[in-house]
Amino acid sequence: MTTTVAAYAAPAAKAPLERTTIERREVGEFDVLIDIKYAGICHSDIHQAREGWGEAIFPMVPGHEIAGVVEAVGSGVTKFAVGDKVGVGCMVDSCRECENCAAGLEQYCLKGNVGTYNAVGKDGEPTYGGYAEKIVVDEAFTLRIPDGIALDEAAPLLCAGITTYSPLKHWNAGPGKKVAVVGLGGLGHMGVKLAHALGAEVTVLSQSLRKREDGLKLGADHYYATSDEATFKELAGTFDLIVSTVSAPLNLDAYLSLLKTDGAFVNVGAPEEPVALNLFSVIAGRKTLAGSGIGGIRETQEMLDFCAEHGLGAEIELIRADQINEAYERVLASDVRYRFVIDTSTI
Numbered sequence: 001m002t003t004t005v006a007a008y009a010a011p012a013a014k015a016p017l018e019r020t021t022i023e024r025r026e027v028g029e030f031d032v033l034i035d036i037k038y039a040g041i042c043h044s045d046i047h048q049a050r051e052g053w054g055e056a057i058f059p060m061v062p063g064h065e066i067a068g069v070v071e072a073v074g075s076g077v078t079k080f081a082v083g084d085k086v087g088v089g090c091m092v093d094s095c096r097e098c099e100n101c102a103a104g105l106e107q108y109c110l111k112g113n114v115g116t117y118n119a120v121g122k123d124g125e126p127t128y129g130g131y132a133e134k135i136v137v138d139e140a141f142t143l144r145i146p147d148g149i150a151l152d153e154a155a156p157l158l159c160a161g162i163t164t165y166s167p168l169k170h171w172n173a174g175p176g177k178k179v180a181v182v183g184l185g186g187l188g189h190m191g192v193k194l195a196h197a198l199g200a201e202v203t204v205l206s207q208s209l210r211k212r213e214d215g216l217k218l219g220a221d222h223y224y225a226t227s228d229e230a231t232f233k234e235l236a237g238t239f240d241l242i243v244s245t246v247s248a249p250l251n252l253d254a255y256l257s258l259l260k261t262d263g264a265f266v267n268v269g270a271p272e273e274p275v276a277l278n279l280f281s282v283i284a285g286r287k288t289l290a291g292s293g294i295g296g297i298r299e300t301q302e303m304l305d306f307c308a309e310h311g312l313g314a315e316i317e318l319i320r321a322d323q324i325n326e327a328y329e330r331v332l333a334s335d336v337r338y339r340f341v342i343d344t345s346t347i
Helices: 043-049 151-158 160-170 186-197 212-218 229-234 252-256 297-310 321-332
Strands: 003-009 018-024 031-040 066-073 085-088 091-093 134-138 178-182 201-206 222-225 239-244 259-267 288-291 316-319 339-343
Touching: 003 134, 018 134, 031 085, 031 151, 043 321, 066 134, 066 151, 085 151, 091 134, 151 160, 151 186, 151 297, 151 316, 151 339, 160 186, 160 239, 160 297, 178 186, 186 201, 186 212, 186 297, 201 212, 212 222, 222 229, 252 259, 316 321, 321 339
Parallel strands: 178 201, 178 239, 201 222, 239 259, 259 288, 316 339
Antiparallel strands: 003 018, 031 066, 031 134, 031 339, 066 085
């Protein structure tokens, strides 16, 4: 039997989100029914609800930073029990057979992973995300939230946390490495916390010094304003790794000049517009311009366990469901420190 639950959905592209009801599928043999407690608001939600990244599926229930408690499990579930604290991130399925899935890289499934929302599941039905009371997810794509992380602070880890943790680990951020994080927003503040906990020397590169005090408290060793041309002269050839979390197009040539030989500039923010590049910016110095998505299920669990071990959670502003549209506008105005999280009991 399907379950009818309350949710907030965008009825059409660029339309305000409104309260509605949706159907969740019957709990199958390997499914987990999750009573959602908190759902983070990611900039990706806004991009997709407003079709900034291309044609989307409506009505759309956004939300891929989900934290809750297991309410029921299917007969074949072995990983979770009723009452467990769990999370769901940006994907709810993949082919599970390709080379990448076999390697624990489900986020790069060669047949395409199934997004938590704005996607079509294997049953042919649209997926609906976390701005809702409950969700049904296969246990293979459900994460355990360890004790030591509050559920509301854990929700943004399911996207903002893993999106920054994955490239930091892949490019070996740690002791002896100089890492810069571009932007101190929802992703950037977690990038700073994680890079610091991994042992790297951390610099924030932000448009202004407005958030400097915050950045240093979060774990940054240095903080520079990119609106000051002197920053690019002073820091030329400094960094082993730069992680850009911003969703606006940057002057890539200027940022690539900040890398050491063999350094990497990794994009995790995804601008809606194309960006320009002079290839000599990577040829000189054998530099890497790269991108990184989220992490696989195994790495996402590793990230959650790492955060629990180091006492890391997101810096959040808890809101009611009827504040979602206002929150979207505030995200676009960079007026949040640092992640909005919906108390789903207010839906």
